[in-house]
Amino acid sequence: MESQDTILVTGGAGYIGSHTVRQLLKRNEKMVVLDNLSYGHEEAVPVGAVTFVRGELADSSTLESIFTQHRIDAVLHFAASTYVGESVSDPLKYYRNNIAAPLTVLETMQRHQCKRFIFSSTCATYGDPQKIPMAEDHPQQPVNPYGASKWMLERVLKDCDRAWGLKSVFLRYxxxxGCDPNGEIGEDHDPETHLIPRVLMAIAGEIPAITVFGTDYPTPDGTCIRDYIHVNDLASAHALALEHLRKGGESTAVNLGTGRGFSVTEIIKTAEDITGKRVPVEYGPRRPGDPSELICDPRKAKEVLGWEAVHKDPRSHIEGAWKWLTGPKRGRYSR
Ligand SMILES: NC(=O)c1ccc[n+]([C@@H]2O[C@H](COP(=O)([O-])OP(=O)(O)OC[C@H]3O[C@@H](n4cnc5c(N)ncnc54)[C@H](O)[C@@H]3O)[C@@H](O)[C@H]2O)c1
Structure with a gap:
């Protein structure tokens, strides 16, 4: 077994995981990335700087071999299925991949007495907002299987804390x-459902238009408002959450957002301003289950982790994403 403490990063070939790996490398962390590449990209992993294992969360022999060869002191768990719409039509896929599969990781951790877990949770665990901004004590009543699967894993982690002292940080993004400003890594989901990349894909002619779902919400311009958190801010929150647990901190849940909301129309206008091009837009009816506003109360993250978003204006997110889309990789890893 190697002697240096090592972090296991599940889903480290994905969008947020790969940005976090880059940031942790700058902090001289040693890492093993476990990813089955079902959604992620090997090219996003800095092979050579980290150990890459192509494998399944649910494969106990792969996990056992990682924990035997490396001194894993913490797990950063990004790996998951992440499409809300698909979770409604295929809930069992979400309950299997987002709850059942990570149990193998947790069982291996318990066997090896590894007691630090940082979990990519989501504001989707809250369901429809009862109060804006949303703090961590907001009721958790998820309205789709994706959100429910994340909420259930939080519950599993709390039980593991009680039973064998597993300490977890639930980071509810x-x-x-956005993308790393160097333009080397970025967001490449297939299919892409997130607003900012879709707006830019429409500008670049990769999709015919973007559809704005609903213009009659009770918001100043009638379109939905969301809290956009830069991927590098998420990465730095992971580094601080790790520090919190390594210092003996208790299990906790923290929201990660800026505390400011931007409407769909504002995002479109900013993208037009940055690129100097018009966004082809189609207007459709509201989508069921889309709340008018989702805005984070980020105060607890500052109190507990000393974390605060740096990129509070989505302009820098859009600039980074545009650089990635128009850069040498044209927004796509090789497949
Ligand atoms: N992107 C967002 O806006 C957002 C918001 C809230 C929460 N999250 C959560 O953050 C995490 C990362 O999101 P992302 O946007 O980077 O997603 P992503 O799809 O880009 O990354 C997930 C990675 O996990 C891998 N993976 C999935 N199932 C696996 C399995 N069974 N075994 C091994 N690897 C597996 C995929 O190949 C992929 O590389 C997810 O857990 C997601 O639910 C994302």
């Missing part, structure tokens, strides 16, 4: 966006 709001809307992740």
């Amino acid at each position: 709001f809307n992740a966006s």
Whole structure:
């Protein structure tokens, strides 16, 4: 077994995981990335700087071999199925991948007495907002299987804390966006459902238009408002959450957002301003289950982790995403 403490990053070939790996490398962390590449990209992993294992969360022999070869002191768990719409039509896929599969990781951790877990949770665990901005004590009543699967894993983690002292940080992200400003890694989901990349894909002619779902919400311009959190801000929150647990901190849940909301129309206008091009837009009816506003109360993250978003204006998110889309990789890893 190697002697240096090592972090296991599940889903480290994905969008947020790969940005976090880059940031943790700058902090001289040693890492093993476990990813089955079902959604992620090997090219996003800095092979050579980290150990890459192509494998399944649910494969106990792969996990056992990672924990035997490396001194894993913490797990950063990004791996999941992440499409809300698909979770409604195929809930069992979500309950299997987002709850059942990570149990193998947790069982291996318990066997090896590894007691630090940082979990990519989501504001979707809250369901429809009863109060804006949303704090961590907001009722958790998820309205789709994706949100429910994340909420249930939080519950599993709390039980593991009670039973064998597993300490977890649930990082409840709001809307992740942006790319590393170096333009080398970025967001490449297939299909892409997030607003900012879709707006830019429409400008670049990769999709015919973007559809704005609903213009009659009770918001100043009638379109939905979301809290956009830069992917590098999410990465730095992971580093601080790790520090919190390594210092002996208790299990906790923190929201990650800026505390400011931007409407769909504002995002479109900013993208037009940055690119100097018009966004082809189609207007459709509201989508069921889309709340008019989702805005994070980020105060607890500052109190507990000393974390605060740096990129509070989505302009920098859109600039980074445009650089990625128009850069050498044209917004796509090789497949
Ligand atoms: N993107 C967002 O706006 C957002 C918001 C809230 C929460 N989250 C959560 O953050 C995490 C990362 O999101 P992302 O946007 O980077 O997603 P992503 O799809 O880009 O990354 C997920 C990675 O996990 C891998 N993976 C999935 N199932 C696996 C399995 N069974 N075994 C091994 N690897 C597996 C995929 O190949 C992929 O590389 C997810 O857990 C997601 O639910 C994302």
